[in-house]
Amino acid sequence: MLKRRSLLSGAAAGAAMVMVGPAHAASGHPSAPARRWWKEAVIYEIYPRSFRDSNGDGIGDIPGITEKLSYIRDLGADTIWLAPIFASPNRDNGYDISDYKAIMPEFGTMDDFEKLMTKASSLEIRIILDLVVNHTSDQHPWFQKSRASRDNPYRDYYIWRDSEQGRPPNNWPSPWGGSAWTSDAATNSNYLHLFSPYQPDLNWDNPAVRDEVFSIMKFWLDKGVAGFRMDAITMISKMPSFRDMTPKELQAPEYVYAAGPHLHAYLREMNDRVLSHYDVMTVGEAYGMHAEDIPLFTDSARRELDMVFAFDIVHVDRQGWRKVAWPLSKLKNIYAAAGRPKSRDSWNTVFLDNHDQPRAVSRFGNDTAPFREASAKAVATMLLTQCGTPFIYQGEELGMTNLPFSDLADFEDVQAPIEWDAKVKRQGIDPEAFFESLKGLGRDNARSVMQWDSSRNAVFTRAEKTWYRVNPNYTEINAQDCLQKSGSVYHHFRDLIALRRQYPALVYGSYQDLDPDHPGAFFYARQQGNDRILVLINMSDRGFTYEAPVLTTASLLLSSVKHEGAAKSVTWLAPWEARIYRA
Structure with missing residues (x-):
């Protein structure tokens, strides 16, 4: 099986420190949905x-x-x-x-x-x-009747075309492979199926x-x-x-x-x-x-x-x-x-x-x-x-x-x-x-x-x-x-779903990618009015340091890793750690 490889290497994996300013990609529609x-x-x-x-x-x-x-x-x-x-x-x-x-x-x-x-x-x-x-x-039953004869009332419930010089009606392929047409001997014609021959198209x-x-x-x-x-x-x-x-x-x-x-x-x-x-x-x-x-x-x-x-x-x-x-x-x-x-x-x-x-x-x-x-x-x-x-x-x-x-x-x-x-x-x-x-x-x-x-x-x-x-x-x-x-x-x-219900910004809020170029950290904001939620995820197998000024005053709502005391530092992200803050 192909595995995801670490997205960080060398010095970047050891100390990826960024200073995040204004959002690089932003904003939902100004009117709330x-x-x-x-x-x-x-x-x-x-x-x-x-x-x-x-x-x-x-x-x-x-x-x-x-x-x-x-x-x-x-x-x-x-x-x-x-x-x-x-x-x-x-x-x-x-x-x-x-x-x-x-x-x-x-x-x-x-x-x-x-x-x-x-x-x-x-x-x-x-x-x-x-x-x-x-x-x-x-x-x-519709298809069974449709294939019974060319003049059956259900014939036009499906898509039938005659062969062209012994070939399918056209060169349409099924996305799954092979032709999108199957020949049917009962009426010497072809029916269309974009997927398998067992699934004729209406x-x-x-x-x-x-x-x-x-x-x-x-x-x-x-x-x-x-x-x-x-x-x-x-x-x-x-x-x-x-x-x-x-x-x-x-x-x-x-x-x-x-x-x-x-x-x-x-x-x-x-x-x-x-x-x-x-x-x-x-x-x-x-x-x-x-x-x-x-x-x-x-x-x-x-x-x-x-x-x-x-x-x-x-x-x-x-x-x-x-x-x-x-x-x-x-x-x-x-x-x-x-x-x-x-x-x-x-x-x-x-x-x-x-x-x-x-x-x-x-x-x-x-x-x-x-x-x-x-x-x-x-x-x-x-x-x-x-x-x-x-x-x-x-x-x-x-x-x-x-x-x-x-x-x-x-x-x-x-x-x-x-x-x-x-x-x-x-x-x-x-x-x-x-x-x-x-x-x-x-x-x-x-x-x-x-x-x-x-x-x-x-x-x-x-x-x-x-x-x-x-x-x-x-x-x-x-x-x-x-x-x-x-x-x-x-x-x-369960905790994530509860948090989503507690903070409408996670449902209706705008979206801002706060660090689109970082190779391992996925850092973005959801905002509705004055309510701003920050999401920080290490998407790699390696821990690394990460700093952003906005996080120094934000309150931690949820982390995928248990933290005690000084371990709450926003500087170090463990492998695949995810955190959610309220700014």
């Missing part, structure tokens, strides 16, 4: 299959989530995002839906879901659902499709869900000409797929017909979107989405398929840009980890001894003090790490073999180099089961076998152990 519950929320993502198994079949389920709601509430999170729970053949772990108004049998029943909602409401926890409406499963240009989607949304909102995370939502409007992509476009086809001419019109229609009638939140997966386009989706005056997941931060260590080293300045620049909103009511998300990303401590910290806990706390401090609504992924609050992989067969993710075939077999990329990047960046890293205890199978299940692997380090990293230790990663998360 409007208050909304979802801006102040702390959202906890659950991957149901891997969270908690209640019935002993080795697969996580909805009653298991209900059982652990108090754990989430005690952490301080007040909203849960559930990865897909709908009926699905599970070719892509629920992101291939075959019935939007039914619960996946492995996860339970609609009655189980309603019990979850009732218990969550009693604990003042909101629940949002993962809505996947760019595509369905190829087992969905035709949003058909008003009947939009009616179906809006009906699905109303069904769940009327049950009391608090909103939706919208998977691949930027891909719903397709280029009408279906022309071939240019060589330049083929280098990053996702930006073409996210530039459909009717995207914003469809999102406004969704808002006008459905979302505006409920007090809910929406967060879109903005795959293929440039950072400067965020206000086009999230400015409240445009009536589209509330927030989007932009990918700048989680692509900081990616160059195409390669996992690469990155300087701290690159991460700082991304956060500084996010802290300069282009409109008063454009709102950010803050995330480092989710079901599609490797573990945060393995990626942004150092998951080896003796640095794992310290760096997990440092990374958590960064997550919960940036501009926007923070999203925590299950196990992140424990400092759970990436999995060990030794062979391609270790991967369960449908994406892994598709990418292997495209990159190694077709493009001739060195298999060892590709495998090393796959280990560090693969989605399966996040999908290992939740580590509740040091007993067999991490007490995720009482079954002999789990649906997917348990990380071997569960005997050392688990919830029971973290809860019992006052200085654990879990308790640091």
Whole structure:
């Protein structure tokens, strides 16, 4: 696995003393943004299959989530995002839906879901659902009818094109590898799938499709869900000409797929017909979107989405398929840009980890001894003090790490073999180099089961076998152990969330990078009115001296390292130490 290296060396590591003057990168919009519950929320993502198994079949389920709601509430999170729970053949772990108004049998029943909602409401926890409406499963009745004949009424629910001289209709690639078209013998035609062949894309240009989607949304909102995370939502409007992509476009086809001419019109229609009638939140997966386009989706005056997941931060260590080293300045620049909103009511998300990303401590910290806990706390401090609504992924609050992989067969993710075939077999990329990047960046890293205890199978299940692997380090990293230790990663998360609720500047405040050029210290301010919060994080494996005049009179609110007496000096930062001050 590629590890983060120390960002300091030589004399710089031993004595990095700076004098900080005016902010180098600054300021949010001069008018304070409007208050909304979802801006102040702390959202906890659950991957149901891997969270908690209640019935002993080795697969996580909805009653298991209900059982652990108090754990989430005690952490301080007040909203849960559930990865897909709908009926699905599970070719892509629920992101291939075959019935939007039914619960996946492995996860339970609609009655189980309603019990979850009732218990969550009693604990003042909101629940949002993962809505996947760019595509369905190829087992969905709509698609089964669509492929039955060319004149079937459901034919136009999907995108079909005939072959051109025995070739696919155009040269569009799937971002996962291979063609975005699959030939279907039943009608001697090809259907479009931007992702796997098991996930045919819906035709949003058909008003009947939009009616179906809006009906699905109303069904769940009327049950009391608090909103939706919208998977691949930027891909719903397709280029009408279906022309071939240019060589330049083929280098990053996702930006073409996210530039459909009717995207914003469809999102406004969704808002006008459905979302505006409920007090809910929406967060879109903005795959293929440039950072400067965020206000086009999230400015409240445009009536589209509330927030989007932009990918700048989680692509900081990616160059195409390669996992690469990155300087701290690159991460700082991304956060500084996010802290300069282009409109008063454009709102950010803050995330480092989710079901599609490797573990945060393995990626942004150092998951080896003796640095794992310290760096997990440092990374958590960064997550919960940036501009926007923070999203925590299950196990992140424990400092759970990436999995060990030794062979391609270790991967369960449908994406892994598709990418292997495209990159190694077709493009001739060195298999060892590709495998090393796959280990560090693969989605399966996040999908290992939740580590509740040091007993067999991490007490995720009482079954002999789990649906997917348990990380071997569960005997050392688990919830029971973290809860019992006052200085654990879990308790640091809990303290950070409490601090965020206590100081509105950490929610609505402007952002200032106070030392953008320092190679190891991440030092920034959040300010609302006269309330100014300073965040100082050592993002390296080495301790160093650090001084800034503003810190001499600031009061320490929280530190990831216990200090006694003179040890509170602002001069020395231990490896991966994080501190929060009130100026």
